[in-house]
Amino acid sequence: MTTVENRIDSLADSPADFYERLAGAHVVPLWRVPGTDAPEPEPAEVPHVWRWRELIPLMEEAGRTIDLGSEAERRALNGVNPARRWGTTHTMVAGYQLVLPGEEATAHRHTPAAVRLMLAGRGHTTVEGEPVLMEPGDLVLTPGWNWHDHRNAGDEPMIWLDGLDVPFVRGLNAQFYEDFEDKRMQPARVAEDDSVARYGAGIVPAGPRTGRAHSPLMKYSYAATLESLERLRESEGDPEHGVTVEYTDPQTGGPVMPTLGCAAQLLPAGRRTRRRRHTSSTVFCVTRGSGHSVIGGRRYDWEQNDFFVVPSWTWYEHVAADGSPDVTLFAMSDRPMLEPFGLYREQLA
Template structure:
């Protein structure tokens, strides 16, 4: 049935208009349900660090941090979509000033924070409190209470990722404010990190299994050391050196619907081209290079963001003299669980 040429196309268009008043439809020649391969309206977009910094100054001076879901964020909007950065998730950049509190709430969407710059803030997730610093990854699994407070002296910036587009498409949005601005931390405020933070060992008595990682904070020191060790292995043909943040109990992705990866492209690297179902967004932690998406070259450098549409042929290059490191977020875990993931060399 894929991409069938409808010989009765004109008659179908007429019928669609006639049947609409009865809430009926017939298959449309203009909007086929089945296509030979994915045909996403999402487009590749490159957001430059200089533009991001300028607009963060704008929202920092003009917008207030308010209770509820109204955070001060710069949302990376994809012009090919009605909302969101990709078909399943939204990437935003949060800007929080010294002394501010992002008040506690919870929502059905899963979320994560990757710290771009600054220090002096902490985040609390279901009573677990962590100091967050540049390069750290902090998880906010769905329906967990979370809040943030900035106790430092300079503005702090981090990436917010939520699978809100996926949740909205399932008509499963829930949101709730906490009874106060902040939660009371647990007696052992960093219990999950003490249990699983080594990345290598764990207590014999395991906690009740959950759908997400019991480790809520992944430090920059831990991830960078793991990446350095992996650089001694044979390169991945499509990504050079790449690691996934994992659930230490199951070995699966840290969140069930959002994939998180850290990638290194060594000097002189030019990866092979491939494509896969699922969308991705890259943040350039350091270095410079280029990604070629469906024949179009995107030059990137430290602080830039790049959106990759589903099933787009892509390859990466390091064009600098030192290593380039990218933080990647994707929706591959969700597609794998649904049986929709497919990968193909180009």
């Protein structure tokens, strides 16, 4: 008769090919799975700084050699984390995108959501028929499955930081992509910056809410962001973290995207933030000033327009350089992917 005790005995005396037979049966013995009893997460990426000074010459070369439209749907250089084959973090990609004067990047839509932080030049992104004017420091949203195209009618190259949740969406095998009809630009259906007129003052039109999972406001201007940061500094600046504001959906107070949270931080020259870590991973972009961060015990210097990764569950602090202009940082985080499931944790040193 087979008893539980007998079965445990037979496991202990298992023949040499036992593990091969398990593999052949498409099972894995839990006692051999690494990390099963790990007490805390191990980061899936490493800290890294992508430097504007190093990447812009490469971007300019791409501008000379890669035709937008016939060779590249988008002329974008995505940051690849040194610890990964692809992706800036395990959940997000970030990188620079270039549209030259006179160029158009035709309309398409995809389920991954994107945020754009304008860094240089001036131009338009049209989102679901709304032409959104982009100027340096502005945060512009192109939510998942929203038609979007980019146009540079000015004299200067447009360069912005892209931030997307592609690794997360692909991990869920939920990526869909579609070109706009005949691969052209979409027609404007409303006035320029229509959503700014409707939602930009932090008050919302009376009547039904949009019911969408993302913010209805497609642009958060840098001027308004700086004004908020400066006012907060005067009234209640935080001596440990500088001053931080979050970009929110004006209808709900929640994050701008269901998967991505965005924030802006002001660090007066010479200020050091308190050390912290959290289960979300973060891409920071330096919108003004220079300084360094200590991430996982190592120093990483940065200056204006650089972007860098703070991996999940890794201690970090920022230091604004002495004699630098006051630092402003933009932050994109995957925190909204964690919070609904009770998986967000934070620690302060």
